[in-house]
Amino acid sequence: MTSRLIGKTPNRRSVIKGMAAGAGALALPSFFPGYSQAQSSEPIRLGFQLHRTGIGASYGRWYERTATAALNVLNEAGGINGRPVEILFEDDGTDPARGAEVFGKLATQSNCDVVFGALFSHVVVGTAPRAAELKVPYLVCSEGHHVASGMLNRWTLQPGITDVKSQVQSMAPWVTSTLGKKITMVFPDYAFGHDHRDFFTAAVAAQGGEVIKHIAIPPTETSFTRYFPQIPAETEVLYHVMVGPAVLTFVKELGEFYGSGTRPEIFGFIDSLEAVDIASPGLEFLEGTHFWEGHPRYKQADASEAEVFYRTAIGVDDNGASVTDPADVATYAHMFSAWETLFVIKAGMEASGYQGPADRQKLVEAIEAMTDFAEGNDHPQGAKTFNGKTHQAFGHQSISQVQGGKLIRVHQTSLEDGYYPDEVDYTSQSF
């Protein structure tokens, strides 16, 4: 047979047939992948559902850098269970439908052991059913309440960042006792804003304060000036949380509205200004106002060694921007979750003696058994507790004030400030 093949001079038709067959054979492995079992010497493959494009792109860019830096640290320290680790990043376009497809691709095409990294709530909620169908652990970095509310499933966990309900609840005591008890809230008129409205209003009431006005901004709005006259004159604190491309316009127009006259205390979520330079023209009026930060963007005077190590590893300067481009401001308040989640995966795999996909259930059970994360290089944002029943982590929150154009932390909440009664027990659900 070999000699016949060698001895034959191919004509044009047979060459074309051969090329077609060859192309088909080359295409086959990608379309009909083999299901190779991970060998003990093979790298552990982690999938990362990345918002590389779409509305979450500014977050995604920094999440990728953060996860890559954490991966380097992890591999330099010997990997997981003696095996090297690799991360496969796949762009989900910050779209829930694509998110579920990407999850399937990472889990079944790339044979990833675990998938993590998603931030935007709609992507998480759209993807979680697929995680349960494929029985692949899905560790989200979303800060949404969707995990702890019980709407997702046993395969979906959030061990790297506090959820929004806990965040706003933990800050309400300081806001009402320090800034004022009569509060007006400005928020986007969809689920993200409604969560802030509902959770913060309840938390303020529990502290003896009152939200005297809710101002919901329609999602299609591009100018906000006409909403500001609705702010009652007796308002002591203006609470704002906005996201999306119109954020800068919102903050600038708020400054123009108050001008140099008297204004209430202003408390905002840094989400309004993630990846935006506080020193941007038009934001001068933010001087003296307060922000929630999941993790202080500016290096604080009392920064821990772990915090310095983390900042250096990613390449972020003391002002929270890239060391190579001061205009490239990080999404510092959120991106630590990608780092910390990777080290939770490491701890979980080591605790469960993880060898391959057959041990995925053991990995989930090992994470569910975790209770505390100590502050250190694995958890540079700070110590946390983890509730295995609700699959949710609880960490310290920072309240920072703009002083001299920089965000300086003036208060840090306790872990206990953020606790609330369990709304679900995922451990009672079957796999």
Next chain:
Amino acid sequence: MTLSTRIWALHLAVLAALLAGSVLLPAYHQTNVAKVMVLATYAMGYNIAFGYTGLLSLGHALFFGAGLYGAGLLVQHAGLPAGPALLAGILAGGAMAAAVGLLALRTQGVAFMIVTLMFAQAGYLTILYNTAWTRGEEGIVIAREARMLFGHDLSADLPRYLAAFALFAAGLVVKLWLVRSPTGRVMIALRENEERSRMLGYDPYARKLAALVISGLYAGAAGAAYGLLFGYVGASLASTQYSILPLLWVLLGGAGTVLGPLVGALSMFYLIDYSSAFTTASLLVVGVALVLLVLFAPRGILGTIRERWLKWLP
């Protein structure tokens, strides 16, 4: 072989190939093709309005969303089983199309496009604002226990694929019958020359309304199936993007061809899927593909094949 036999043989062969996919395709592609079949059902409905009747709607996401939420909300809040929820979704799509059509069909051309776009945007914002029911942009998860149809778990790969196939096959057969029936020929006549159709005694308004309602029933069925098969009901699936997508699928596959929506949806899905492995600009790749299509094959893939080689293609 008679023309009719040839046409049915081709379409049944396509269905047989898709059915074979249930055992031949690996998990990732099985889920993808299941999704493509659901979306192609949506596009077939769009094609009935646009490709056959000439109604260029930019508001079909409203009908898809009506099916999606018509089924999803009843499952979530009323505990309705999947079967009745699917039926409710289909009816919601049809009813929404009837309501919109009664008003929007008083306009034509660009005005029709704008009016349908506005209706769809109103529907999208309604979903966003009513988070107590819909969870807005975040969306809701359809619990696995609620995704049981005739004892089959729709969250499992094979039953989901077969359910999507059944939906697509039913849609394809009905569409093939419809476009070759006298009603279908009147639809085509309206597309080609509305005034001449009127002169022949047909009522354009009633005929176009009927076509839009049929289109809405398809969209509603696809929307309801999407929620039940993939377990997610979210506002982004009722956004403007989902009004544009079926138009692109139909243009790519071939407007006014029965199999064009499947070809278009499948091609675009894998164009994005494979190009995203090489570039973040996967949508740019799609854009370039569409520009090339307009330049070299303006009637779409199957439209061009019909024009040049298979003139009998319905």
